[in-house]
Amino acid sequence: MTDLPHSSHWGAFSGHWRDGTLTVRPHPDDPDPSPVLGNLPAAVAHPARVAAPMVRRGWLERGPGPDDRRGRDGFVEVGWDEVLDRLAAELARVRDEHGPAAVFGGSYGWASAGRFHHAQGQLHRFLNAAIGGYAYSVNTYSAGAAEVILPRVLGPFEAVVRRNITWEQVAAHTDTVLAFGGMAVKNSAVGAGGVSRHVEHGAMRAAAARGTRFVLVGPLRDDLPPDIGAQWLPLVPGTDTALMLALAHTLAVEGRHDRAFLDRYCVGWPTFERYLLGRSDGVAKDAAWAAGITGLDAAEIVALARRIASGRTLVTVAQSLQRAEHGEQPVWMGVVLAAMLGQIGLPGGGYNYALGSLAHYGRARNAVPVPTLRQGVNGVRAFIPVARIADMLLNPGAEFDYDGRRHTYPDTRLLYWVGGNPFHHHQDLDRLRRALGRVDTFVVHEPAWTATARHADIVLPATTTLEREDIAAAGTDPLMIAMHRLAEPFGQARDDYAIFTALARRLGAEEAFTEGRDVRGWLAHLYSRTQKALADLGSPAPDFEEFWAAGQLRLPVGDDDGGILRAFRDDPDGAALPTPSGRIEIFSATIAGFDYPDCPGHPAWLPPADVPTARYPLRLVANQPATRLHSQFDFGAHSAANKIRDREVCRLHPGDAAARGIADGDVVRLVNARGACLAAARVTDGVRAGVVQLPTGAWYDPLDASQDAPLCVHGNPNVLTRDVGTSALAQGCTGQHTVVEVERFDGPLPPVRAFDPPVPVARPGG
Ligand SMILES: Nc1nc2c(c(=O)[nH]1)N[C@H]1C(S)=C(S)[C@@H](COP(=O)(O)OP(=O)(O)OC[C@H]3O[C@@H](n4cnc5c(=O)[nH]c(N)nc54)[C@H](O)[C@@H]3O)O[C@H]1N2
Ligand SMILES: Nc1nc2c(c(=O)[nH]1)N[C@H]1C(S)=C(S)[C@@H](COP(=O)(O)OP(=O)(O)OC[C@H]3O[C@@H](n4cnc5c(=O)[nH]c(N)nc54)[C@H](O)[C@@H]3O)O[C@H]1N2
Numbered sequence: 001m002t003d004l005p006h007s008s009h010w011g012a013f014s015g016h017w018r019d020g021t022l023t024v025r026p027h028p029d030d031p032d033p034s035p036v037l038g039n040l041p042a043a044v045a046h047p048a049r050v051a052a053p054m055v056r057r058g059w060l061e062r063g064p065g066p067d068d069r070r071g072r073d074g075f076v077e078v079g080w081d082e083v084l085d086r087l088a089a090e091l092a093r094v095r096d097e098h099g100p101a102a103v104f105g106g107s108y109g110w111a112s113a114g115r116f117h118h119a120q121g122q123l124h125r126f127l128n129a130a131i132g133g134y135a136y137s138v139n140t141y142s143a144g145a146a147e148v149i150l151p152r153v154l155g156p157f158e159a160v161v162r163r164n165i166t167w168e169q170v171a172a173h174t175d176t177v178l179a180f181g182g183m184a185v186k187n188s189a190v191g192a193g194g195v196s197r198h199v200e201h202g203a204m205r206a207a208a209a210r211g212t213r214f215v216l217v218g219p220l221r222d223d224l225p226p227d228i229g230a231q232w233l234p235l236v237p238g239t240d241t242a243l244m245l246a247l248a249h250t251l252a253v254e255g256r257h258d259r260a261f262l263d264r265y266c267v268g269w270p271t272f273e274r275y276l277l278g279r280s281d282g283v284a285k286d287a288a289w290a291a292g293i294t295g296l297d298a299a300e301i302v303a304l305a306r307r308i309a310s311g312r313t314l315v316t317v318a319q320s321l322q323r324a325e326h327g328e329q330p331v332w333m334g335v336v337l338a339a340m341l342g343q344i345g346l347p348g349g350g351y352n353y354a355l356g357s358l359a360h361y362g363r364a365r366n367a368v369p370v371p372t373l374r375q376g377v378n379g380v381r382a383f384i385p386v387a388r389i390a391d392m393l394l395n396p397g398a399e400f401d402y403d404g405r406r407h408t409y410p411d412t413r414l415l416y417w418v419g420g421n422p423f424h425h426h427q428d429l430d431r432l433r434r435a436l437g438r439v440d441t442f443v444v445h446e447p448a449w450t451a452t453a454r455h456a457d458i459v460l461p462a463t464t465t466l467e468r469e470d471i472a473a474a475g476t477d478p479l480m481i482a483m484h485r486l487a488e489p490f491g492q493a494r495d496d497y498a499i500f501t502a503l504a505r506r507l508g509a510e511e512a513f514t515e516g517r518d519v520r521g522w523l524a525h526l527y528s529r530t531q532k533a534l535a536d537l538g539s540p541a542p543d544f545e546e547f548w549a550a551g552q553l554r555l556p557v558g559d560d561d562g563g564i565l566r567a568f569r570d571d572p573d574g575a576a577l578p579t580p581s582g583r584i585e586i587f588s589a590t591i592a593g594f595d596y597p598d599c600p601g602h603p604a605w606l607p608p609a610d611v612p613t614a615r616y617p618l619r620l621v622a623n624q625p626a627t628r629l630h631s632q633f634d635f636g637a638h639s640a641a642n643k644i645r646d647r648e649v650c651r652l653h654p655g656d657a658a659a660r661g662i663a664d665g666d667v668v669r670l671v672n673a674r675g676a677c678l679a680a681a682r683v684t685d686g687v688r689a690g691v692v693q694l695p696t697g698a699w700y701d702p703l704d705a706s707q708d709a710p711l712c713v714h715g716n717p718n719v720l721t722r723d724v725g726t727s728a729l730a731q732g733c734t735g736q737h738t739v740v741e742v743e744r745f746d747g748p749l750p751p752v753r754a755f756d757p758p759v760p761v762a763r764p765g766g
């Protein structure tokens, strides 16, 4: 049997389905395929898949309305026609009684690769066409703070992140890479829309072989690969801004900063310099000061400052740093540090936010656009910063600050989620559970019984990409892939597109939603845009049938022109950035004018509120999992094989383990004021003392769902994290850090049941 081409966020592959087994092979051109591909074979027919439409018993019994039993109730299996009739009627009711702003359709989440079936795109298009729009969300859990601060002080997010330094430049030009938060290759294994070649580790090796020095600032040693000889500075998490300030201070007092660059290309240096030197607040931000905050050695900080002031230096800031209290500060201070070195806009130098946090950064852009699905016009203006979901549900009509304005939370009656898992991505899950009790109706389409599906009123079984046809493409990946169907849909699962088409029909909007096209019709239509652009360039432009049969198409790549940062450097006035001043804003009059105590007019060290206490003395780092993408296919073979006694693995330092009588492999309980979870302990000196690391993505598994703040027996760190915004400016997610205590768990070990589907209950009254 021949393999058919397919793709995923963690890599292109081919595969076939035979005798109930899916075989997957990485794309032959991929030099460094991700082991996360090993989770896919289980995806087709695992018991955790949703097999049929299900409706929560209480919702069937009493109809829509607030209900604390969400997540604690039974599910009734209902036929497709009936469930679609009921859901269409409920959508019409909410629209007619409350207006479309009462439907929250933000539906954040990564969903799957594939330009047509992308779940949020389908939902948004459907809600626009069928009910006139929806309340939406802005920004991401990934980069909530950076997305707001960067455009105000340096340039548009895309320009700073994607169209900036390339991996080729690093390998060719960079002398020192100062990587705050590292550049873990487990993270750059993933890129939204699919990645055909994993180049990051190879590029780092090539750079190291030429003599590039990598400096890893962060709590975990393995945030850079072991074979590039990196220097590790294991700082206290959440203190990078203090370290950056001390580096800046050393540069300033030793006269190693580029005064000409600061004068010509920046605004606000004199104001900031007064703060840095302690003239405005009496505190010099010197190395000794930072040593007390970061836990690093003052002499080491001074030596690092001298190191980065010689040769070509690239400052990178991982996304993790800004997914924390005052997350705007390290992003902004990284810009200022790089500005002081005067190399912003030079090949391989300056500042590249998040290089190495994801694939698709540090790569050339395609010369032609990739297919995109139009979403129509949203008639609703109400929105939230994405991580304020529980606030919104708990406080309808309340005001909130965001980016210089006050806004009002909409009053959500119907919550619709496709392609995301709030029980993966959101913080303080007990609070989220309470918030979900407030809506009239919660609808989820899911391939699998995630905790989000278990908290819904209506659960509709969705196909995975493996069960449908699509096109995989990304703006910075030169390979467009025809994703062939590899398996038949599981159980009664349907494509999101088919579900929305059936609902649109019931709401009188079928033609507006489908434009008369079936799936193949859409794929050919979306493809035609790329085909036309190829033809316009004079490149080979095969028609859709040829592309589909060939299985892939190589797209021409654009020139590396360095983007706006390079152009800015070459501008005669040095004022060509799209910031208010046209320059790099070391001081921002705009931000200062907002008068937010938690985000002043220049980067600053703002002591955090969430710090260790006698009761919760350890710092939790809840980072991205190496063994899967977020919560996706947590039941897959690769993810499962890396658990211990079915638990997610947390890592801690030998000293911290010994002080608590914890041995490698023990099951432990992590606890704080918000909740508790079990995990298995790995004891290692690759973690800074005082830090415990538990990655995200283990499915929430409450021991007793009827309780408040139940113990999660599986290891989901979001039962512990805080649901608080980064600041009034960006209101980003702060899930990366909190404080906990860890203790050995000696009780009888409860089984993990997160992957057992709910057993259907009888229909009320029947
Ligand atoms: N504590 C803490 N929390 C964090 C983070 C952290 O660092 N620390 N990181 C945050 C970050 S950066 C992110 S991006 C978020 C990620 O959060 P999410 O993107 O919400 O996580 P995923 O597990 O990718 O959720 C995608 C869901 O969509 C489903 N799905 C996939 N394909 C389809 C489809 O075609 N149709 C439908 N209907 N469903 C589909 C999958 O089964 C899965 O349940 O988590 C955030 N949460
Ligand atoms: N395998 C895999 N790869 C992924 C994902 C996944 O789920 N799985 N998710 C993808 C997504 S959506 C995103 S947004 C990116 C996220 O990219 P990041 O946010 O950069 O990824 P994380 O792994 O959360 O954090 C990177 C490292 O930062 C370090 N760190 C944490 N806090 C601090 C701090 O205060 N200071 C310093 N200096 N270091 C700190 C941690 O040791 C951590 O390992 O990853 C992407 N890549």
Ligand SMILES: [Mo]
Pocket: 141, 142, 143
């Ligand atoms: Mo993310």
